[in-house]
Amino acid sequence: MAIVVGYTVLELRLPEASSLKDKRQVVKSVIERVKRRYNVSISEVAEHDSPRMALLGVSCVGQSEAGCRRTLGNVAEYVYTSRPDAEVMPHVVEIVGVE
Numbered sequence: 263m264a265i266v267v268g269y270t271v272l273e274l275r276l277p278e279a280s281s282l283k284d285k286r287q288v289v290k291s292v293i294e295r296v297k298r299r300y301n302v303s304i305s306e307v308a309e310h311d312s313p314r315m316a317l318l319g320v321s322c323v324g325q326s327e328a329g330c331r332r333t334l335g336n337v338a339e340y341v342y343t344s345r346p347d348a349e350v351m352p353h354v355v356e357i358v359g360v361e
Contacts, residue, residue: 265360268330269321273351285313327357
């Protein structure tokens with residue numbers, strides 16, 4: 263049986279955020295919504311002190327590379343369409359196979 267781990271880092275630019283409090287509200291909302299909607303792990307992984315940028319690490323485990331790519335692509339598309347106040351920069355999906 264093969265296990266596939268997929269991950270990506272979503273870079274969010276928050277031009278309307280004027281403070282870390284504004285940023286935390288957006289990031290917390292994104293994380294909670296993604297966790298509710300998709301079966302993935304998501305966390306802010308860098309840029310903690312920058313009010314206008316957030317880096318979110320997203321990972322999933324599945325049985326196929328295509329399934330993980332689809333899930334992570336859907337997460338990125340969801341964040342892009344659900345948060346007009348955040349610019350989602352292009353991202354790369356990485357896949358690791360474990361046997």
